[in-house]
Amino acid sequence: MKILVTSKSFGQYNASAVKLLEDHGFEITYSDTANSTAADIRRQVKDFDALVVGNDPVDASVIAAADQLKLIHMHGTGLDAIDVEAATKRKIYVANTPGANKNAVAELTVLLMLALGRQLSVHIELLKAGEWKRRAGHELSNSTVGIIGMGNIGRRVAELLGGFNVSIIAYDPVADTEWAAKYGVNFLHNHDEIFKQADWIVLALPLTDKTKRMVNKRTLSLMKPSAYLVNTARGGLVDEAALCQAIEEKWIAGAAIDTFIDEPPSMDSRIRSSGILMTPHIGATSIETSAMVSQSVAKNIIDILIHNITNSAINAEKINSL
Secondary structure: OEEEEOOOOOOOOOHHHHHHHHHOOOEEEEOOOOOOOHHHHHHHOOOOOEEEEOOOOEOHHHHHHOOOOOEEEEOOOOOOOEOHHHHHHOOOEEEOOOOOOHHHHHHHHHHHHHHHHOOHHHHHHHHHOOOOOOOOOOOOOOOEEEEEOOOHHHHHHHHHHHHHOOEEEEEOOOOOHHHHHHHOEEEOOOHHHHHHHOOEEEEOOOOOOOOOOOEOHHHHHHOOOOOEEEEOOOHHHEOHHHHHHHHHOOOOOEEEEOOOOOOOOOOOOHHHHOOOEEOOOOOOOOHHHHHHHHHHHHHHHHHHHOOOOOOOEOOHHHHHOO
16 A cells, blocks of 8 residues: 655654554555645645555645545644545545644743743844843743643643643643642633633644634733733634734733744745744754654554554544444
């Protein structure tokens, strides 16, 4: 069977994942384009049994062009770029590696919080320009951190913040009170209260119809003028125009984002000149996480396509009932 790989990180730090697939008879082809568009994938996918993608768009047109496709596997967690419904109708399994990236994303989240508070990027640029100037920043200690979304990543952020002497408030539709008691997390009944009370707001939730643009003019206006926003989850969670306005008009103290609505944002995008601390979607980009994810992807492909073990596919139950 043949696998098309558009993810740039698959196997990059774990050659054994590639060898495992080859030892099971799979033929692996890497995409001939970087940052593949839907058109790029449509052009290449026709004769492949499996597709391994990063954040590349796999829409209904890609799925329609994939005559032999049996499995779409995300090299990571987020599935919002994959049309799962269209894949399910074609009886194509869709799989990911939930939880594998939690430590890398959580560590970046804390890093961005520290960098924001101490104005790290400002000091670096001043020093590069030959200026020896220091600006007083804010410590994490004795502040209130609000985490919206308490899945694998949100929980890991809370665990890492354990040594900073912070108060943690959180919102999630499902509140695990036993876990919260262990880590001193106080669950609130709605996310508006998080926006109102927190000195730091961390987004750690998936992009859905309900969460799309949950950070908007209304919710930003609830925040303290001294508060910061950190988004290492999904770009679509934030109304970027509203966030730019909030930063430019000093509704809030600052923001750091690792994910964007359009990736990369255009060179003339307002967000590039807004003063927001930005990183190019590197949340899961660690050597350790990439190696772990590649191994999981290889194992899942073998399980699904050779052994017909489909529990790793998020749409397996629906497909098996068709």
